[in-house]
Amino acid sequence: MYITSPAVGEDSSTDETFCTATETYRPNIYYSISRMTYSELIDKLSEELGLTKTETRTLVKTTVSECTEQLGQGNGFSIPDLGTFTTRVKEVQKVYNPHYDKYLLVPPKRVVEFSPAKSLKEGLKFSRPEENE
Amino acid sequence: MSKKITFSDLAEEIASRAGKEKGFSRNFLRELVGVIESSLRNHGSVSISGFGKFELRWMDEREGVHPQTGEPIQIPGQNKVVFKPWKSLRNHVNRPYAGMSSQILPDTPESGSKEQASPQATPVPSDAPFQPESVAPDEEFQSSKAGVENDPFSLDLSAEEGDLFGLVDDLQESEEDEELVIVRDRPPFEEESSIPLSAPPAEAPVQLQSDELIEQVERAGSFRWSWLAAAAVMIMVILALYYTLPDIQRSSLTDTSANGAPATVEQPVQPAITDLVQIDVLDGESLWQIAEERLGNPYLWPWIYHINRDRLSDPNQIEAGDPLLIPEVNDDFQPDATALAETSLGYLDLYIQARQEQSEEARFFLWAAASFNPEILDEARDLADPADLAFAQQQ
Numbered sequence: 001m002y003i004t005s006p007a008v009g010e011d012s013s014t015d016e017t018f019c020t021a022t023e024t025y026r027p028n029i030y031y032s033i034s035r036m037t038y039s040e041l042i043d044k045l046s047e048e049l050g051l052t053k054t055e056t057r058t059l060v061k062t063t064v065s066e067c068t069e070q071l072g073q074g075n076g077f078s079i080p081d082l083g084t085f086t087t088r089v090k091e092v093q094k095v096y097n098p099h100y101d102k103y104l105l106v107p108p109k110r111v112v113e114f115s116p117a118k119s120l121k122e123g124l125k126f127s128r129p130e131e132n133e
Numbered sequence: 134m135s136k137k138i139t140f141s142d143l144a145e146e147i148a149s150r151a152g153k154e155k156g157f158s159r160n161f162l163r164e165l166v167g168v169i170e171s172s173l174r175n176h177g178s179v180s181i182s183g184f185g186k187f188e189l190r191w192m193d194e195r196e197g198v199h200p201q202t203g204e205p206i207q208i209p210g211q212n213k214v215v216f217k218p219w220k221s222l223r224n225h226v227n228r229p230y231a232g233m234s235s236q237i238l239p240d241t242p243e244s245g246s247k248e249q250a251s252p253q254a255t256p257v258p259s260d261a262p263f264q265p266e267s268v269a270p271d272e273e274f275q276s277s278k279a280g281v282e283n284d285p286f287s288l289d290l291s292a293e294e295g296d297l298f299g300l301v302d303d304l305q306e307s308e309e310d311e312e313l314v315i316v317r318d319r320p321p322f323e324e325e326s327s328i329p330l331s332a333p334p335a336e337a338p339v340q341l342q343s344d345e346l347i348e349q350v351e352r353a354g355s356f357r358w359s360w361l362a363a364a365a366v367m368i369m370v371i372l373a374l375y376y377t378l379p380d381i382q383r384s385s386l387t388d389t390s391a392n393g394a395p396a397t398v399e400q401p402v403q404p405a406i407t408d409l410v411q412i413d414v415l416d417g418e419s420l421w422q423i424a425e426e427r428l429g430n431p432y433l434w435p436w437i438y439h440i441n442r443d444r445l446s447d448p449n450q451i452e453a454g455d456p457l458l459i460p461e462v463n464d465d466f467q468p469d470a471t472a473l474a475e476t477s478l479g480y481l482d483l484y485i486q487a488r489q490e491q492s493e494e495a496r497f498f499l500w501a502a503a504s505f506n507p508e509i510l511d512e513a514r515d516l517a518d519p520a521d522l523a524f525a526q527q528q
Contacts, residue, residue: 048167072226079140127212
């Protein structure tokens, strides 16, 4: 379930401050979930670029599919001020599963790895998102 | 093995795909990075649909060792930027190794620490925890299945409005109707099988090569009458339902003289107020994400669940390739009264389901339903637990 009890059970005195973050309708039960959703990202980006939302959405989709394709071919790339995306192959592992008291052979796997750019890392090192809202 | 492409190559690729020049896509990427950075700063997390989620994770202060001098130092608490790829990206990247599953090695770990702890007990715990565990999921499965099977019945228990009852009735009959059509369509295929047909007819001749074929054809002839009769009865029943339903609804709705509510109660029967579009679920998508992308607001996901509840047994488990009906909205859609009421009905569905499963969280669904549309509590008075109702009203 998407709703967890701690998010619901607390007092709803801070919901006004939470709702000021965006203009989209957001019921007070979600006030404690602080996250930037995809549509908010599109809103913001289209504002910055001066494009319509549909254009921005297609642009983001193109970017995402291009990046996915490159990563699928095993190519890494780096985006300035964001970080580097690479792929890595995890070799076969032998792990112990205490539940079944057995050893398992875990197959090899190719995974995406992201290492943030130094400027991003340093800039966000001590930021407190809950205070900035 | 792991090649790297430069940023300008990437920008060029994107530009050629989008039909723009290179400078534009460079600029776009720079803006995208800026937005990601600022929203990480302000919200702590950004998700990009289909790609992944960037998140700030707070690492507490810890002790470390200076790498050069070897003396212990305190590392202060700080944020870490993590990227969690979406399931679709993970699957795409892992394609060369897809379809491999982990293998259980036959030997139990004799040399492990377990042996030292209790040498004689090793065979017993290897069996003992296995047995109850293998039974428990089955029981859970059965009970959940029973819950699903109970669902329609409890719905018509709870349906004093009559529309739900009618819906269930209708559904069952239409299912029967489909079965009839499927069974009786085969033999006519047989008679015309001189035309080369694709897979399903090709299977049929194998089964019906002997005298059974004649029997089947005869039976088909005799069945056709019953089929016609059944169809006629069906049409009459549907017509009767069609004319009686609005009356029942009107009578039930006169009690709750709410302005937004009447439209929403009719919605499940004929969802024609907003246009619906059919989409296919993509790999790794959830109702939350679909709502975010299509409706512009992820918090409206129960709306989609409410529309599709006949084919979704569990809102948390939708499968790739499933058809879903979603409301068609324009680009800058702001939730109106209908949308909110629909979402609240979706939460009411979830509440009913959660109460059948005796879930502790059931009352929160009722509360969520009320927070979208306070008037729903009046309608839910009959089917809700008094304690839950009190909880929902309190908030």
